[in-house]
Structure formats: structure tokens, C-alpha cells
Amino acid sequence: MTASNVLHHASSNPVTHYRTATVGGIEIFYREAGPSDGPVVLLLHGFPTSSHMFRNLIPLLADKYHVIAPDYPGFGHSAAPDHAAFEYSFGHYADLMDGLLQQLGVSRYAMYVMDYGAPIGYRLALKHPERVSAFIVQNGNAYEEGLKAFWDPIKAYWADNSQERREALNVLVTPETTKFQYVDGVSDVSRIDPDNWAHDQALLDRPGNRDIQFDLFRDYGTNVPLYPDFQAFFRQHKPPMIILWGKNDFIFPADGATPYLRDLPEAELHLLDTGHFALEDKLDEMVPLMRSFLGRHLDDN
Template identity: 45%
Template sequence: MDTRVRHRRISVGKVEVFYREAGADGAPVVLLPHGYPCSSYEFRNLMPRLADRWRLIAPDFPGAGYSETPDDFDYSFDGYAGFLDSFVEALDIARFALYLHDFGSPIGARLAIRAPARIAALIIQNGDIPYEDALGPKYADIEKTWSLPVPEMRKQLAEAINEETFKEEFLNDVRPELAACIPPDLWKLHWSLMTPRRKEVAIDLIAGLKQNRAWFPQHREYLREHRPPTLIVWGPHDHYMPEKSARAYLRDLPDAELHLLDGGHWLLETNLDEVVALVRDFLGRVHAHAG
């Protein structure tokens, strides 16, 4: 079985998109939308570990990684969900499990809402949650900017987008021995790909968290109504998404499987073996049941 990760490009509309792929064409698909300030690079170690049984597909969003940064793209959660919809259509993917992490969570959830029948299962790993009362303390720093005039808000957000804050985003709240497992390539690579235009994209997306609050009820309604098979695998050492954030999902997904690991926001760097074992077991049962 060939489990190597392949690196490809495809045109989605007018945008040239870079994506990573592993696994056989006919295998069940796992779609991997990435978080911020990252790219499909975050899934580079997970993909070959699952590619013997599944087809893993991880695109770089427009304005991130090795994809293009067009001027006329809608750099919002809605815009990215529309892009992801077009991406899966371009690859002719009819049904898939969806991995929700960081900003990939509100984007992926919007994709699920568009066509719930496409979703075979959810894997939620430190995703941005739709529960206002269960957010971590770091979100308060972002919320403080919401009362400012828009130019001042954007100025403050811009000042917080630099290599040092990228490093802080990846190290987050993990203790030193776990931080030693997180490669500096993560912040060095993604900062090296930053451009003035991409900085504006990042500001747009972070500023959009305010408008995203109004969408929380719709996200919760989707979970409550459709109850997709769900694995929640979580690193509680996370200033943005601590343990209470993971448990909040159980309000609308009472049958979800919840596993709290001894890690933080970027579990695929620090707890890969544990995540792989849980995902393999979960997806194996989901697809056995479907069959």
C-alpha cells in the first residue's frame, strides 16, 4: 500500500490551489481543512499514518500556504466555506469525514450545513467552538478590540501579526517538554509565506470572529439536528480552547466520543500516536457500520 503524501495543484474557479493527498482513489475520504496561522502542512504527519485505509485530502486555503492569494476572493468564513465546497466538487468527492481544527472548524461546519448528507463523520480537534460561554481566556484579548472603531481595531490586529505571535500561537499553553516537540518550522515557514496582502487577509479573518458569533446558533442547530458520528479529541492545555470548550460540544452531541489528551492546540505535533490510534478506531467503526 502506497501511503506517501503527494503534492498537487488544481484550479478552483480562478484560483490555483495547492493540496496534499495520500491514499487510494477509491478509499473513503477524510477532508482536512487547516487552521490559522497554518496550512495543509499541519497534516503532513497524520496523512501517511491513515493512508493505508483512507484517502486524505488537505488543501491550502486561498491566501495561505502555497495557494494563490487573489485580490477578488471573499476572505471570510463564508467565503472559505464556498471555496471548500467548490474544491470538493472539483475533485468529485461525494461523501467524506471532516476533520475540524482551529479556524477550519467554523469553515468546515459551514460546508457541512450546505449538504449534511455528504458528511460521514466529524473529527473535532481543538476546533473553534460555537459556545460563547466555553471559550478560553485568550479570546478575551480579541473581544476587547470589538468595541474599537474599525480602523483602530484593524490597527491593533495588524500589530499582533508577526513572527513572535505566530510562535506563541503554535506553542500556546503547553509545558516545556511538549513545546520541545513542536518544530520551529511551523512559525518560521508560515511567517516566511506572509506578504502585505496576506496580512490583510489575516486581519479580515480575525476581525470576522465578531460576525461569526451571530452564526453560532446555526452551527449548534446543525450538530443537534443531524448528530453526525463524532470523535472529539482534545488537548486541554490551550489558552483559546481549554477542556470546557471540548465538553461544550456534548450539549448538542451527547453521543460523541470525547478523549482529553495530555497536550495542547497542536496535538498532531505532540500527541500524534494517540490521535492516530483514536482516529483509526473511530473511522474503522464508522465505515464498517456504513458498509
């Protein structure tokens, strides 16, 4: 291959940009790639990770789509102000994501929602239902059936906001649990990059970050009363939806995947033989499904 051919081949690969915007006085880091005039796909990450979880997916969508993947405050490279001076809540996160999109001039978007990204994305959809073009749902809950045994100590904290209940959640931010979230339910662990839990744990271990996470565990309880509103949104607006769910996930088991079909019977459901972070070992299966779905629902919009 000649030098010119090498350069031509390289130039055909999407480039990811790493940017920061100030929204509501807070620095929000985001990854951005793809054509500026392409249909927008907003990637909303889960706990305890960041937009880092989408690092392999972004270039596989960005040839056709304008991909935006932010970090929430307290996660990744976004600012992490002290929890005593900043409201760490899902409602606040939705407002900040809304502000970021407005700064970027984005008025129509599909959303990939995973874990924490689901209630953030669905709150955003309630604010601006006309802006949502489609959903990719990956282990992101909107039904009480999906809150099983993993959530019992967190539910106890919702019911009793005591220091004892708060400290009982320490186990959720330990290195053992962070690794568990990546490897549990995975048949071939050799496909999981160990940099994942090393990266996430280093950020969890930052001074003050544990209190941020505990505040969010507490606030997650405010999402549950909104589940009927999320479900009503699905029924009323009928957004195109593909559900790509790691069926072996202990945190958000498949019990939370199938109820979507009650409200959106036309949704596509794919239960994958993996765990919580399905992109880590099933990217090769998920991308063709996503691209087919997006191609049918976004390319002509």
C-alpha cells in the same frame, strides 16, 4: 534486506501528492493521498498554518482513507489575491472547499476540523448535511463558552471596525505569537519542530498577508451567530464525532470542548495534555484514537 525487499517495503507506504485546482478562478493547493475509492477524510487547517499541519498525519491515515488537505486562499501554497479584490471570509472559504470537493467528485466525507477549520467545516455541513460521514474535532469551536480572554481584542474589533482596533491585532501575527501557539501548554517542547513557526511566519510576512489575516479576524465574528445553527445540525443529524482537544490551549480552551456533549451525548471526548497544535506532540496518542473511530464509523459506509 535485499533491493527488491526495500522496494516492496517502500511501495507499501502511502504516497502524498501535491496538487493545485482552480476553483472560482482561484488556485487552491491541496495534499492528497490514499486509495481513490477509500472513504474520504477532509482535513481543514487552522490559523496561522496550512495543510502543512497535517504532513505527519496524512500518511498514517492514507493506507485506508482517501485523505484531502487543502490550503485556504492566503494560506500555504494557495493563491493569495489582494484583500481589496477578493473576499476573505469564512463563508467564501466554505464555498471554495465545496467547489474543490465537487471538482474531485467527492460526495461523502468525514472532516477533521481544527481552529479556523471548524467554522469552515460546519458551514460546509450546513450546505450539504447528507454528505458528512463523521467529525474529528481538534481545538475547533462551536460554542460561545470557548471564546475566552484571547478573543477579547478580536471581539473589540468586531464591535468597532476602526483602524486603531485593527492595528491593535498586530501582535497576533508576530513571530513571538506564532511560536507561542506551538509551544504554550506543551510539557515537552523538544517534541515540537521549530520549522513550524518558521514556515508559518514566512507566509504571514508576505506582502499584503497581514491585511488578509486582519480581514479574517474581523469576519470570524460572523461565525458566532451561526453557532446555534451548528448546534442544531449536531442535534438533528447526529454525526459521529470524536473530540481530541489540547486542554492547555489558551486560544481555544477546553471550555469549548465539553459543550459538544450537550448536543451530541454519544460523542467521544479526549482531553489531551497539550496546547493548540496537538498533532505536533501528541500524534502518537491521537492516531490510534482516530483510526479506531474511523474504523467504526466509516469502513462500513
